[in-house]
Amino acid sequence: MTAPWMTEEHKMYAEGVRGFFQTELSPNIERWRKAGIVDRDLWRSAGEAGVLGATIPEEFGGTGAPHSFDAISYLEHSRTGDSGWGLPIQSIVAHYIMSYGTDRQKARWLPALASGERVAAIAMTEPGTGSDLQSIKTTARADGEHYVINGSKTFITNGQLGDLVCVVARTQREGPGSRSISLVFVETEEAEGFRRGRNLEKMGLKSADTSELFFEDVRVPKDNLLGEVEGQGFAQLMTQLPWERLIIAIGAVGAMDYVLKETLAYTRERKAFGKRVFDFQNSKFKLAEVKTKLEVTRAFVDACIVKQDAGQLDAATASMAKYWAAETQIDVANECLQLFGGYGYMMEYPIAHAYVDARVQSIYGGTTEIMKELIARSLDQD
Numbered sequence: 001m002t003a004p005w006m007t008e009e010h011k012m013y014a015e016g017v018r019g020f021f022q023t024e025l026s027p028n029i030e031r032w033r034k035a036g037i038v039d040r041d042l043w044r045s046a047g048e049a050g051v052l053g054a055t056i057p058e059e060f061g062g063t064g065a066p067h068s069f070d071a072i073s074y075l076e077h078s079r080t081g082d083s084g085w086g087l088p089i090q091s092i093v094a095h096y097i098m099s100y101g102t103d104r105q106k107a108r109w110l111p112a113l114a115s116g117e118r119v120a121a122i123a124m125t126e127p128g129t130g131s132d133l134q135s136i137k138t139t140a141r142a143d144g145e146h147y148v149i150n151g152s153k154t155f156i157t158n159g160q161l162g163d164l165v166c167v168v169a170r171t172q173r174e175g176p177g178s179r180s181i182s183l184v185f186v187e188t189e190e191a192e193g194f195r196r197g198r199n200l201e202k203m204g205l206k207s208a209d210t211s212e213l214f215f216e217d218v219r220v221p222k223d224n225l226l227g228e229v230e231g232q233g234f235a236q237l238m239t240q241l242p243w244e245r246l247i248i249a250i251g252a253v254g255a256m257d258y259v260l261k262e263t264l265a266y267t268r269e270r271k272a273f274g275k276r277v278f279d280f281q282n283s284k285f286k287l288a289e290v291k292t293k294l295e296v297t298r299a300f301v302d303a304c305i306v307k308q309d310a311g312q313l314d315a316a317t318a319s320m321a322k323y324w325a326a327e328t329q330i331d332v333a334n335e336c337l338q339l340f341g342g343y344g345y346m347m348e349y350p351i352a353h354a355y356v357d358a359r360v361q362s363i364y365g366g367t368t369e370i371m372k373e374l375i376a377r378s379l380d381q382d
Contacts, residue, residue: 003302005068005309013054013069017076020049029082032207033353036199037160038085043116052090053114056098060110066309067243071250078254081262081350083357084207086121086158088247093120093166095243096183100227100236109164109185121162123153123186123213124237133168133181133234138215140169140184140225147171147184147225149218155364159211160199163188167215168237171230178234183226186218193218204356241366242318246308248365249301249318249325252358256294256332259354263287263336266343266351283339290332297328316378323371326361333358 002011024045032038046052054069056062063069070091077087094113097105112118129135138151149169156162165186172180188194197212226236264287267278277283304321307313333355337344344351362368 003298003305005302005306006072009065010068010072013065014072014076016049017051017073020046020051021076021080024049025077025082025085026080029080029084029207032082032084034206036206037209038207040119040161042085043090043119043161045116046087047114047116051087052116053094055091056094056110056114057106060106061114062110068305068309071246071305071308074247074250075254075257078251079257081255081258081354082207083251083255083353084205086119086208088244088251089122089157089162090120092240092244092247093122093164095240096166096226096236099240100183100232102223102228104223105185105226113164118164119158119161121156121158121165121213123156123165123167125153125155127152127154133237134178136168136170136181138167138169140167140171140182140220142171142222143219145222146219147222149184149186149215149220151215153213153215154197154211155200156211156213157208159213160196160209165213166226168233171225171233179231181233181237182230183233183236184220185224185226186215186220187224191218191220202360204353204359206353238315242313242315243308245318245322245365245371246301246304246313248361249297249304249321252325252329252361253294253298253301255329255354255358256290256297259333259336259351260287260290260294262350262354263290263339267339277339286335286339290335293328293332297325301325314378316375319366319371319374322365323362323368323375327368329361330358 024042051073053062054065055067057064074088090113094110097109113120126136140147140149149167165188167184167186169182169184170180171182186194193216195214197214200210202210267283268276270277301321304313304317337351337355340349340351343349346352
């Protein structure tokens, strides 16, 4: 279905992105799942195809398009059935730099992100903190013209390939938790004391290089502080969260498109008791429910994309989109897998991967429980 916000330019871009994924990504999905990581060349190819720099300003190697063009990339990516490539992180980090970076930082980092010469990662979560960012222990201590970073991070998407790492760290030892947090960039090839841990074994997202990162007296120039003032990191993160959570909701819609397509194909072909699985009333009713849930979710997410392009997407609405789309994706994957019977439990069938990949959607980017808390707080302010 064509979204109501899509212009002819959006449609042309979608065709190009879809063609890129069909050629460069889809044939390699299974190989990357087995390897636990995508090829580094995929990032450069995506840069050449214009997939990475849609919203980055032209003067920094992009096309200066609104967020909705990145939304197309995430939607088309998830429609391939792949959930492992850490494409959204590139956009999230680029928007940090575009929103808060100095002119020098923009000129230094944005072209490399747009071209795929650099792969971005966000070093936020720590082993003992989870979603509680105000409790992070990683520090960036000022020492002359440098910061010295010490600490460890976990569950970091693009952790093995990422060479431009946005580190959430404390630049002040004392004071309120949120006011001592800053975002400091580490260019890993120049960072003595930086170490990557193991590529973590996950239930799903098998091709995602999700890693531990360690910082031991890593020295970076003070120019690597995002913006020019310490203690702004928490506010910077919170301001960008609506877009990040909308990205997850967009991915959920694309994943549901994929799951429904695969399930329709299977139930039309598979026979039981002398007729197609599709022809049983239970199958038709379940598929009707899935289609309805998908289209209701799509309509809400489309409305959020329009708000995002207009600069009007608030935290509570984005939390609703993330919570609803993630939980609906999990439900849809579960209902569709059931229609595959025993074959749905076999990893050689795409539905099995879609099922396990969906589960994390209600966890990362803020758990469903946190989304409900944020939504409830907004109700108390009405």
